[in-house]
Amino acid sequence: MLDVSIRQSLGRFQLDIAFTAEERGVTALFGRSGSGKTSVINAIAGLTRPDSGHIRIGGTTYFDSAARVDVAVEKRRVGYVFQDSRLFPHMTVRSNLEFGLRRVPAAERRIALGPVVDLLGLGHLLDRRPRGLSGGEKQRVALGRALLAQPRLLLMDEPMASLDAGRKAEILPYIERLRDEMNIPIVLVSHALDEVIRLATTMVLIGEGRVVASGSVGAVMGRLDLSAVTGIHDTGAVLDLTVERHVEEDALSVLAFDGGRLMVPRVGRPVGAPVRLQIHARDVVLALEPPTNTSLRNTLSGRVTEIAESGPSSVDLRIAVGESVLIARVTRAAARDLDLAPGRAVVALVKGVAFEPDMMGAGPARVVDV
Numbered sequence: 001m002l003d004v005s006i007r008q009s010l011g012r013f014q015l016d017i018a019f020t021a022e023e024r025g026v027t028a029l030f031g032r033s034g035s036g037k038t039s040v041i042n043a044i045a046g047l048t049r050p051d052s053g054h055i056r057i058g059g060t061t062y063f064d065s066a067a068r069v070d071v072a073v074e075k076r077r078v079g080y081v082f083q084d085s086r087l088f089p090h091m092t093v094r095s096n097l098e099f100g101l102r103r104v105p106a107a108e109r110r111i112a113l114g115p116v117v118d119l120l121g122l123g124h125l126l127d128r129r130p131r132g133l134s135g136g137e138k139q140r141v142a143l144g145r146a147l148l149a150q151p152r153l154l155l156m157d158e159p160m161a162s163l164d165a166g167r168k169a170e171i172l173p174y175i176e177r178l179r180d181e182m183n184i185p186i187v188l189v190s191h192a193l194d195e196v197i198r199l200a201t202t203m204v205l206i207g208e209g210r211v212v213a214s215g216s217v218g219a220v221m222g223r224l225d226l227s228a229v230t231g232i233h234d235t236g237a238v239l240d241l242t243v244e245r246h247v248e249e250d251a252l253s254v255l256a257f258d259g260g261r262l263m264v265p266r267v268g269r270p271v272g273a274p275v276r277l278q279i280h281a282r283d284v285v286l287a288l289e290p291p292t293n294t295s296l297r298n299t300l301s302g303r304v305t306e307i308a309e310s311g312p313s314s315v316d317l318r319i320a321v322g323e324s325v326l327i328a329r330v331t332r333a334a335a336r337d338l339d340l341a342p343g344r345a346v347v348a349l350v351k352g353v354a355f356e357p358d359m360m361g362a363g364p365a366r367v368v369d370v
């Protein structure tokens with residue numbers, strides 16, 4: 001368990017943050033610029049000292065003001081990857097990587113150069129110097145260097161912010177592999193929602209120095225007050241599904257979750273693989289009964305749990321579908337006519353889904369009328 005509970009004055013800015021997250025996977029700190037995300041990971045790294053609170057990872061306490069524990073930066077064994085790669089310009093890629101490794105006593109090295117080079121696809125770059133590398137390649141080297149320092153925890157501060165969309169799409173699968181294969185907890189700072197949806201296991205939403213919401217990506221993205229905190233108006237819930245089967249003759253795949261099934265254009269993943277989809281609120285139509293004679297194929301039964309204004313003429317509704325959540329945006333008039341209120345059973349018709357980038361093998365895909 002990652003357990004962070006800290007208070008810290010930074011000039012006039014007050015940080016008052018508390019969250020716990022599973023150690024496994026990626027914990028994404030998400031929020032607007034200036035909300036305090038970097039300050040949190042700086043405190044975890046030991047670069048700054050909170051005024052009070054504690055920071056624990058697994059059985060290790062990095063900081064505890066009550067117990068007067070404050071482990072020195074170098075003893076925390078935390079890897080830090082910044083927005084800019086901060087590689088040593090005069091050293092080759094190999095020397096940059098070995099720099100991380102050399103700082104750890106041989107007996108404590110669990111992660112070796114070869115597997116990291118393979119994981120991050122660095123083999124052909126080893127003799128090059130940073131100057132000639134693309135932004136994405138430099139970030140992969142920076143990730144490798146951080147990994148080889150044998151971290152107990154990996155912190156990433158907007159590691160893709162300086163990359164264009166193409167380079168970002170290139171590096172994302174490497175970060176996913178690192179998440180899935182290395183068994184090192186990662187705390188990722190990001191203000192890019194697509195990155196968070198793609199990578200996060202746990203999402204911590206931060207606004208003005210405080211935690212507004214934290215939990216699974218599906219649970220946090222299913223909140224109706226998200227846009228007030230993030231400024232992102234592209235509301236849409238996130239579902240975690242698995243590939244149930246492919247319908248080759250129609251080039252479709254059936255995805256399942258505890259709330260039902262969705263049929264989507266053929267995804268390039270095997271049966272049983274996890275798939276995360278974002279379903280924008282504007283792509284969900286609500287009905288009181290399953291419609292007949294329509295081209296829409298995806299209907300999910302659910303129940304309204306919350307309703308909130310989302311514009312002068314629209315409301316957003318939170319719909320519980322199994323253990324998951326969908327958000328639908330409908331006109332205020334429709335909500336009134338259908339008597340949509342918490343407790344009301346509804347059928348959600350899904351007009352379109354947004355795939356994780358690259359899942360279709362050809363960049364972000366939006367599909368309407370699946």
Ligand SMILES: Nc1ncnc2c1ncn2[C@@H]1O[C@H](COP(=O)(O)OP(=O)(O)OP(=O)(O)O)[C@@H](O)[C@H]1O
Nearest residue numbers: 010011012013032033034035036037038039040191
């Ligand atoms: N040492 C400091 N002294 C004074 N103010 C500080 C200090 N460190 C951070 N701040 C302020 O705290 C606030 C939060 O900064 P922080 O960098 O943590 O936000 P952020 O969410 O990571 O933003 P960004 O995405 O832009 O990096 C900002 O208003 C910043 O100016």
